[in-house]
Amino acid sequence: MLPYSINKLVHEIQFPDKRAEFEEDPAAFLAGFDLSGEEVAAVQGGDVRALWNMGVNPYLLRVYQIWKKISDDDYRSALDGLSFYEPQGGSHSG
Amino acid sequence: MAEVVAVFAATHTPLFLLRRNDPAPEVQDEVFSCYEGMGKAMLDRGAEALVVFENDHLHSLFLDRHPSLAVGVKSTYHNVASEAYMPEVEGGRKGDAALGLYLVNALLQSDFDPAMCQEIEFDHSIVSPLYLMGDPAIPIVPILQNTVAPPLAPARRAYQLGIAVRRALEVYDKVERVAVLATGGPSHWIGTPELGRIDEEWDESVIAPLREGNAKSLSEWSQEQIDAGGNGGNELRNWLSAAALAGDTRAKVLCYRPEPCWFLGVTALEWPVGPAL
Numbered sequence: 290m291l292p293y294s295i296n297k298l299v300h301e302i303q304f305p306d307k308r309a310e311f312e313e314d315p316a317a318f319l320a321g322f323d324l325s326g327e328e329v330a331a332v333q334g335g336d337v338r339a340l341w342n343m344g345v346n347p348y349l350l351r352v353y354q355i356w357k358k359i360s361d362d363d364y365r366s367a368l369d370g371l372s373f374y375e376p377q378g379g380s381h382s383g
Numbered sequence: 384m385a386e387v388v389a390v391f392a393a394t395h396t397p398l399f400l401l402r403r404n405d406p407a408p409e410v411q412d413e414v415f416s417c418y419e420g421m422g423k424a425m426l427d428r429g430a431e432a433l434v435v436f437e438n439d440h441l442h443s444l445f446l447d448r449h450p451s452l453a454v455g456v457k458s459t460y461h462n463v464a465s466e467a468y469m470p471e472v473e474g475g476r477k478g479d480a481a482l483g484l485y486l487v488n489a490l491l492q493s494d495f496d497p498a499m500c501q502e503i504e505f506d507h508s509i510v511s512p513l514y515l516m517g518d519p520a521i522p523i524v525p526i527l528q529n530t531v532a533p534p535l536a537p538a539r540r541a542y543q544l545g546i547a548v549r550r551a552l553e554v555y556d557k558v559e560r561v562a563v564l565a566t567g568g569p570s571h572w573i574g575t576p577e578l579g580r581i582d583e584e585w586d587e588s589v590i591a592p593l594r595e596g597n598a599k600s601l602s603e604w605s606q607e608q609i610d611a612g613g614n615g616g617n618e619l620r621n622w623l624s625a626a627a628l629a630g631d632t633r634a635k636v637l638c639y640r641p642e643p644c645w646f647l648g649v650t651a652l653e654w655p656v657g658p659a660l
Contacts (some may be wrong), residue, residue: 291532293446300445303465347574347614348440348531352465354574361578368576 292344294323298332299340299349308356335359338367385555388428389562390629391421391637392622392652394569395437397507398645399515400468405644415515417638417651421564422516430562432479433521434486434548435509436541436621437566438530442466443503450498451536452544454490455525456483463504470514476505479522481557486524489551495544503527512566521562528624530567530617538609541620542602545627546660553659565625567618571647575614579646585612586639586648589619593652596633598626615647622652630657 298319301307311318319329331339335357337350345353354364404411425433442463444450459475487499509525526548529535552561569586572578589612592600602623609616626634637651 290534291446296446300441303442305464305467341576346441346532349574351574351578365576365578368578371576 295328295343296346298322299345299353303352385552385558385561387656388430388560389425390625390654392565392625393512394650395508395511395566396645399511402644406642410642414649418515419517422519425562426519429560430521431558431560432482433523433562435525435564436624437508439506439527440531442506451529453498453500453527454483454487455500455503456480460505463506466507469510472518477522479524483524493547508566528620530620538604539602541623542627545624549628549659563625565621567621569648569650570612571615572613573615581641581648593634596631598623598631629654630660632657
């Protein structure tokens, strides 16, 4: 099972209206989520490796990557050495 | 009683829209003409409804209440707001709400438990192939299976789903002709460390049994075998539903074109419609 709050945040900021709210006042927007300081820093800092390690779903990370204008090469480099399935539940059936 | 007049599978990707003209011209010609041909065939064969096996990518559906199986029962669908680059059809794409509701009921009678969805919209799973097909104006019933967030149902459920939908259509009397489309597949890696990888061997390992009329063997695959095709490989479930619906006949490969610009081997299949299983 994927961790809920961090995935919910990355899910919500896919949507233009929510993203605008987030960008306008990040602190107010983030107050609605149960997130650690590390999670907040990763989302705000474009740290896709940290987000991956926290268990953000890859499809949500892809949208996030495009929003943050991270090139495909840079994305692969950022995730270099990580396994497909960890920590995504160990397996898609997990 | 509704006759199934076409059963296709066709790859989906947002890159069909975002990087539409990046591949070599001959690749574009091959792929676009193939998809246009599928759209034209649905219209030429008089399809009055289009049942689409597909999967949302956490746009319309989310982990707060994430169904393994869902059926849309709307009369109009718009694009999800989170994929704003997708072309919208004026007034939205039409849905066949009556057929959707009928299938929900029929699936319940067949021991499936679909979520009935009155508020979902289309993501690239359905928009990207339909757009390349020329957006045939055929009312749609989307049948969504979870292929994106574990835990996932075993592949055999997708096969059984196709059988159940076919049996339901055979006794449906509100339309005479139905087309079926399964979107997605084959191997691809999206948002993972292997982003953009294509595994032609894995692709052939799933296409070959389909060509031989043996989707049943794939329905017995373990999650580990499916995972070897990347997170996108899980969309094999949509293909298995279509194959089983067609009677697990020998699929004709209309197109298989590995295309790095689009992160996958673009695949289009057609199953001749055999007796219901």
